[in-house]
Amino acid sequence: MDNGQGFVQRNYFLLRRLHSLTGVVPIGAFMLIHLTTNSSILWGAINGRAHAATPIGRGVETFQDEVSFINGMPLLLLIEALVLWLPIAFHGILGVVFALGASNNVARYGYQGNKRYMLQRLTGYLGFAFILYHVATLRWGWEWLTPANTAWSHYFATSTLAAALKGDGGQWTVPGIIVSLGYFIGVSALVFHFANGLLTASITWGIAVSQRARQRWGYLCTGIGAVVMLLGWSALAGFVFLVDHDEAHQIERRMVELKYGPEFLKEIEREHLHRPGMEAAAIRRAAEVPYPGPAPVIRE
Amino acid sequence: MSNTARGGVRARNVIFRIKRCEGPGKPSRWEAFKVPVEPNANVISCLNWIAANPVTIDGRQTTPVVWDSNCLEEVCGACTMVINGRVRQSCSCLIDEYAPNEGDTITLEPMSKFPVVRDLWVDRQRLFWGLRKVKAWVPIDGTYSLGEGPRETPDHQHDRYVMSTCMSCGCCLDACPQYHKEEDEGKWDRSFVGAAVVNQARLFNEHGTGRVLKPERLDALMGPGGLDACGKAENCVKVCPKNIPLVESIAAVNRAITIHGFKRIFSGK
Amino acid sequence: MSTSQRVIIVGGGLAGLAAAVRIAEAGVPVDLFSMVPVKRSHSVCAQGGINACNEVARQQGYSEYQHFDETIYGGDFLADQGPVLEMCNWAPKIIQLLDRMGVPFNRTAEGRHDLRLFGGSLFKRTHFSGATTGQQLLYALDEQTRRYESEGKISKYEFWEFLAPVTVGEGEERRCVGIVAQDMRTMQIRSFRGDAVVMATGGCGLIFGKSTNSVICTGGAASRCYQAGAWYANGEMIQVHPTAIPGADKCRLMSESARGEGGRVWVPRQKGDKRPPRQIPDSERWYFLEEKYPAYGNLVPRDIATREIFDVCVNEGMGIDGGNMVYLDLTHKDPAYLTEKLGGIMEIYEKFVGVDPRHEPMKIFPAVHYTMGGMWTTFTPGSYQPSQPAGAHKSGDRPPVGTEVGVGMAYGAPNNMMTNIRGLYAFGEVNFAYHGATRLGANALLSCIFDGLYNGVSVVNYIQQEAPSQHPAEKLKADAYEAAAAAEKAKVDRLLATVGKGSADRAFNPYVIAQEMGDEMTAASTVVKTGPRLQQCLSKLAELKERYTRVRLGDAAGWTNQTLSFTRAVGDMLILAEVIARCGLLREESRGSHKRLDFPDRDDTRFLKTSVAEFVPGTGQPRIFWRDVQTNLVKLRARTYGKVEAGEGRKQPEAVASAS
Secondary structure (H helix, E strand, O other): OOOOOOHHHHOHHHHHHHHHHHHHHHHHHHHHHHHHHHOHHHHHHHOOOOOOOOHHHHHHHHHHHHHHHHHOOOOHHHHHHHHHHHHHHHHHHHHHHHHOOOOOOOOOOOOHHHHHHHHHHHHHHHHHHHHHHHHHHHOOOOHHHOOOOOOOOHHHHHHHHHHHHHOHHHOOOHHHHHHHHHHHHHHHHHHHHHHHHHHHHHHHOOOOOOHHHHHHHHHHHHHHHHHHHHHHHHHHHHHHHHOOHHHHHHHHHHHHHHHHOHHHHHHHHHHHHHOOOOOHHHHHHHHHOOOOOOOOOOOO | OHHHHOOOOOOEEEEEEEEEEOOOOOOEEEEEEEEEEOOOOEHHHHHHHHHHOOEOOOOOEOOOOOOOOOOOOOOOOOOEEEEOOEEEEOOOOEHHHHOOOOOOEEEEEOOOOOOEEEOOEEOOHHHHHHHHHOOOOOOOOOOOOOOOOOOOOHHHHHHHHHHHOOOOOOHHHHOOOOOOOOOOHHHHHHOOOOHHHHHHHHHHHOOOOHHHHHHHHHHHHHOOOOHHHOOOOOHHHHHOOOOOOHHHHHHHHHHHHHHHHHHHHHHOO | OOOOOOEEEEOOOHHHHHHHHHHHHOOOOEEEEEOOOHHHOHHHHOOOOEEOOOHHHHHOOOOHHHHHHHHHHHOOOOOOHHHHHHHHHHHHHHHHHHHHHOOOOOEOOOOOEOEEEOOOOOOEEEEOOOOOHHHHHHHHHHHHHHHHHHOOOEEEEEOEEEEEEEEEOOHHHOEEEEEEEEEOOOOOEEEEEOOEEEEOOOOOHHHHOOOOOOOOOOOHHHHHHHHOOOOEEOOOOEEEEEEEEEOOOOEEEOOOHHHHOOOEEEEEOOOOOOOOHHHOOHHHEEOHHHHHOOOOHHHOOHHHHHHHHHHHHHHOOOOHHHOOOEEEEOOOOOHHHHHHHHHHHHHHHHHHHOOOOOOOOEEEEEEEEEEOOEEOOEOOEOOOOOOOOEOOOOOOOOOOOOOOOOOOEOOOOOOOOEOOOEOEEEOHHHEOOOOOOOOOOOOHHHHHHHHHHHHHHHHHHHHHHOHHHHOOHHHOOOHHHHHHHHHHHHHHHHHHOOOOOOOOOHHHOHHHHHHHHHHHHHHHOOOOEOHHHHHHHHHHHHHHHHHHHOOOOOOOOOOOOHHHHHHHHHHHHHHHHHHHHHHHHHOOOOEOOEOEOOEOOOOHHHHOEEEEEEEOOOOOOEEEEEEEOOOOOEOOOOOOOOOOOOOOOOOOHHHHHOOO
């Protein structure tokens, strides 16, 4: 390419390929890990190291354990910024710019590929919006966007998440239904976007060339997509339908107490209690309920 | 001889709705014609009938419809248009298939991605410009007698032959959601070239002598308007009248670009 | 050499593009005019292949010389022999060149060129690329043209219609120095300067209404040159292809390669047999070509196959269901083999008829296909001048002459394929050379490319050695150019002035006039002709010409007016139609494609001659005279293709094929 052209023109190939690459690594890979972690709310039931009496209780324990592990990582913010926020911003913004150049014609040419093309762009927009909401509410503290102004706390991962999804104390509210539905759509969109992106990456990179090779690659991507979709849906179902908020909170309290001592627990509970509009009542109520099972294992 | 085909079969009528436009920049309008069709009739024979009888369905005298055509055997690509919403050649569009009953309607529009010259005739120069952009030729040392060309296996010949049947009709471009109408020639270079041109680049990259220009073809397809603008909707391969494996061609050229691109990045050129 | 010299080429088919590439390569800028983007030229319709002796055929006893002998014999000795010899000698080089350009010729397991059997030969000598050989060859030349275009050596004028040659001087000195053309979109008419003009505008099938030809094959350009004084030769020699699918808009060719690959032509032995073809047992099928021509079988030359099919249907009433159709049957062949070798035409039949010819015999009938006649051209004979013409060549015999360049036609002679107007050349189907009274299958692609490559050099030599080198076109006075353009503008104004005026009677509708001309010419001047019928045809043409003077257009648009272009062409077609019918009437003999029922035999004493028509400006009628044919290389012999009378013998086509 000649000089005198803009940065985008000069690095067009690199930008487009980076766009494709970031979708898979790190974004896609992160999503895989994230959904695996979150779905531990379900598969935690078979976690031999968890002690809670109920299967979902063991899920809460496992999930909390995973969350605590992640939050205990050194330089977390830096890692997040480099591996997540930067690639997502790059992939998302560039993706929107590219997608704006599409002229959909599914009405005329209703082929499967064309529908996927249309959906890829639609899920891109949806997914990007969803990620912004997801991060804003649970990470940046924009609690006012959640059904009950819940601030997610990694000490009380399950219970605060259930509250952020459904409403105060994990009880269904109308905004909660909308947010949960939004999560369902958002997660589904992102998983589709990932799987279909993986599928078309075979063409972008020339990984699979012949019709047959692309077909096989297609089966692989469909399989991966189905598994990831299942992970996402099961995590969501776990937090929305299966978790008992109070039970979960009780387990979380005990885990904090065991790991950091009762003083620390009181301190962060006070912190929560002092924040206006918080689920103070629910926390208080949970404090009175006896812990349902033996002490959980804390990862050191 | 040909005239013997007109058996004594009763003609029926088909309604043609045709999108008309008197020239670039002029507004378009719809006109309907009632056309008696014989068995074996195709869109061309009906347009011929309209040319000789340019009267609309409501009895108004109009001008004959203008359209582009030549071979009428689906090998030249000229008579491509949008029929009932989809792009295809009009010569191979049989009335018995599209309008089997008395009074059925067939809609004709010009191709949507090229500037209209008049009525159904569009200007597809950009397609041929694209072939120049990717240097779609074998750079031979002139027409002197220099012996045989490179030998090739029947399988390889078969693959190249299929790619080489592309008649530059533009169906793949008209159906492509990433290919946009661009009247300004100066902007062609930045706007997606489309599957047909990529396929030709692959065709010549595959040729024993033609591959000499492979780096130049790949360079041409790496920038804006190149292959990265492909959105993988895969409509191209579905609407190709010659069943050319266009997505395969796109993937193959992308593979070559992947290798070529990284070589270039790391060689610092 | 003056670098400001330019050559104009009209027509972007095989001949035009080959010439453009050759001339541009010699360093002379080329202006290339075409009514369609050159990649859409009619050459794409050629299906079967291109003939050339190759090493395999050679070692079986074939030779370039035998190819030459077959072509002369096939053309019933009406072609000047020197150029044909040169063409056949050059054929293998052309194949090699096309090969280098990247044409995907079908291959053998070893990766060499596969060959197929074609009409008029017992040897496999036809190179092919699926069943769209013409398309593939044209694309190769189109690509080379594009390459020169991108280097600025060729300028394309696509969607420009040739209207007239521009000439200066009188008599012997008269030479062509440019053309007048019209942009079919903007309707702009202007003249272009060129030191030589090459017409490569193809045939005139549309004169016959529905033919296998493309929409642009009106013969309009040839007619315009004829009206400007260029001679038109052997106009009566029109090839009717035996196997085509009749359609509502045109007749679609079913390539001779279908028979070359084993296709058999038959009708039910029982008149009016209503059974579906596959239920009719072999013993109840009449393979009439195989029966009548045991040696060549289904691969007799086209005029013969056409007449036999015509005879079976029209005279004997033995056509399918009593109609004008016979079966062309490939169903005994492996469907996969057919797809590989004949995919293109299998697809055409499937798409346009809706029936799969791999499983159902095709229904076909003859249709007008090729114009052997055309603009008269001359040449400088080559070095081979035997004292006695050679007799019929037998396979394996040593050819009497080698394949050195220039034995048949002097290489680079400025007058090769030049018309009677100096500087005006005619290449490809538009000239009358090479094919005599019938063209052999797969010789058309050859003759077109040969003209462009071999005689392109002649054009270069002409502009560098003769008058244009002294008086280049760009230095000439503008008068001639302005006058020619003004004349064409006046013609257009006259036509446009008819819109909305005069009688609205359909008799003056240009499309109706064209259709009546097509019907009349097809009925009177194709497979079989008679004196009285041709007389009748001439009266009809006179009537149509009279009606044409009152023609009324339906479109006054000053932008992309196709009606204008078509109507103008109809007038030119009528003039050429008259030449075709008139020469047919005067040629009182039967030769090749020209079959006069009232003169059933070949008459070498009177008509071993080229019919030449000269336009008489005052009357608009042709003046016809006869010129000798060059016959000093091969001795005349009867053209029978070993026909046997009914019952004399039968032979299976497989036996024929195995002869190669």
